[in-house]
Amino acid sequence: MRSFQNHFSNLVKKDIVKEFKKPVLRSSAIFPFILNQNLDTRITFLSYWFLKRNISEVSISATLRDEKGSELFFFSKIINETNSHEYSVREILKKKKIKNLLCGSIEIEVNSTQDMVFPFPAITVSYKGNNSNAYVHSCGRIFNNLDDKKNNTDIQVGESGFDVLPYSYVKPFFSFVNGPNTLKNQKLKLKLINYKGQQKEKIITLDTIKPYSTKIIFFLKNNEKKFFKKEKGTVKIYHHFKDFFPRFMCGALDVNNKFSTLTHSYYDLSDSKNKKIDLWKNPDKKIFFDSSTSVPVYFKNKKFTEFAIYPNFIKKKFSLKFDLFSSEGKNLKLSFTHILDKKLSKPIYLNLTDIFSKKSLKRINENCYARVSTFGGGITPTRLKFGLNIGQYNKMYNLSSNICFNANVPVIDILNKNKAFKWSCIFYEKNFELLISNFSYLKDGFKEANAKLTFWNQSRESFSKKIKISDNGFFKINPFEDKKLKKFLMKKVGWITIETDNPFVNGYYVNFGNHGIIGADHIY
Incomplete structure (x- = not known):
């Protein structure tokens, strides 16, 4: 690491x-x-x-x-x-x-x-x-090269930070591709954790891993699924890999091999004692949150947003505050706080759609965004990774997204940046949407974002348009709702670049599959 x-x-x-x-x-x-x-x-x-x-x-x-x-x-x-x-x-x-x-x-x-x-x-x-x-x-x-290898393997930690789905119709997996050397007798220690915080360990032994061979490891047998009590859980994977960058591609494959979910693992820092590296000091508590991020919150068409917190960060007690905003950046005055214990031992799943709906005196008829800010007395985990689970009720399958994303720690220097460059793929799918947001870690907000959007197709063509995104607001793009964009993509995958004067512009893209299988990721 x-x-x-x-x-x-x-x-x-x-x-x-x-x-x-x-x-x-x-x-x-x-x-x-x-x-x-x-x-x-x-x-x-x-x-x-x-x-x-x-x-x-x-x-x-x-x-x-x-x-x-x-x-x-x-x-x-x-x-x-x-x-x-x-x-x-x-x-x-x-x-x-x-x-x-x-x-x-x-x-x-x-x-x-x-x-x-x-x-x-x-x-x-x-x-x-x-x-x-x-x-x-x-x-x-x-x-x-050797320097690259040394820089990324000097500190070795486990991988975690994703959902384990114990449903009968899927096979949870993690996967990797080996580097240029043969590996012998590799023992992987897995720590399964269910929603109650109960733990179960198992060992997987890989006798011989050939150079550049692919390993797709279905790590949960049918009888082991009972341990999760029909609810999502997580897993920690301890390994000794040093011949490749050991970030695992994970998901759940249909038992009939017709579809799959996808996400990736992340460092497990729950046993870290290195406070100098794994804790971040807020440079100015009057101006900045200790860290922050933002996520879309769905309320329409039986869609929902769930916020997953995993026990994979350095031991630190802090709280998460969730504030709801409209696409225009209006604070809807709906908020709640969740306190995290110093020794978090289980995954926590917060259904933001349900929580905000119960707090509102009237029905929320628009999709919104939640600003998520941390309060830890001026100190926060440096690497704070969450899971963004976007799903849809009343479908054949309940397979939400599981985006691995991070909170951003405050850095004063970034306020001097007067431009930023982001980009994302745009898939030619009827229920695909790209959300571009503008949320900062400044307590009083930052500024409106002026953005130039340029769309790129596979025929070496492009076109641009300019938009404004309010402070604490967001902008949605759906290729099937934009006739020009739909025609431009020619039924193929395209891309978008976002050139802006605001360093806090970010976003996600989501595809709502016909049967409740949701694909999604954050933008680059």
Whole structure:
């Protein structure tokens, strides 16, 4: 694990860091894929490097491997302009006349002669079924060199921070792709935690893991599901992996392999004693919340929002305050506070839709946003990760999203930023929507965001428009409600870039599948 302070040095004081930081000339991501007659694995990205880094060109290569790590396909090309890219594993294998392959990996590598800053690129994988589409961003990767490996494995911790679904119709899993070396006798210790805080340990032994082999581990047997008492829980995964970046891609696959959910794990810091690294001091308690984030709260069409809190952060007592705002940034004067004990031992699920509905004297007829701020006496966990579960009632399945997202700690320097760059994929789905928000960690608010939105398709075309987003407000985009955008996408995945004068602009995208299978993630 790399310390947050080390990672954050890439984001602030760049003029100082440049003097000693080695340039990143290779940026990569590797994804396990699942493939059958019902499911396809697709990769999409925007060639954003020319916009964000002023890089003149990059080379993109893709390597497809089978489950055992044998290379099946490789291609490379030079890219020097911005547009939307998409690759289907099914289509690649079809062209190569490769049949009967159920799982493996696809690795995307970006190489440049100019510094790309981050060793992991903004790439999204989707598991697309007939009535569903689940997403997650880059999480696993193969290290660039020994320095990269050392920086990210000096401190080793477990992985956690995602939901375990014990339902009869799905198989919970976590997955990874090994690095260049053979691993022997790897023992994974799992700590299962149900909603009551009860724990159960199990050991999974992997005798031999071949180079670049894919491991999709279905870790919950049918009889073990009873431990969760028909309710969601979580798991902590303790490992000794050092040959690849051990961020696991996780989810729940349908027992008939027709659909899947997707998310990723995150560091388990619950046993940390390193207060210098894992606690953050508020630089000015009069101006800033100790940390903050924001999430959409659904009230219409039987949709709902659930806020998941996992026992994966350093022991610290603090409270979370939730305040509800309209899309125009109006404070609706509905709020509540949840106090977290110092020794959190179980996952907590707060149904924000239900809680705010009960607090309101009248029915809430609009979808809103909740600002979530932490109060810990000026001290907050540095890495505070939550789960955003967006779902829909009265559907065939109850498979909400499980977005892994973080609270933002206050940094004074960021107030001097007069521009920001965000981007996101836009999937051509009828019930897909992108939400762009403007919430800061300043107690009195910050300012309205002026934003230039540019849409990119796969035909190297683009168009732009300008919008304003109120302080504590948000803006929704649905490609099927925007005739121009719908036509522009040509029934394919597109992308959007957001250039703004406000460093706090952020967002999420959500796809409401026909049968209650929700795919979602945060924007880049």
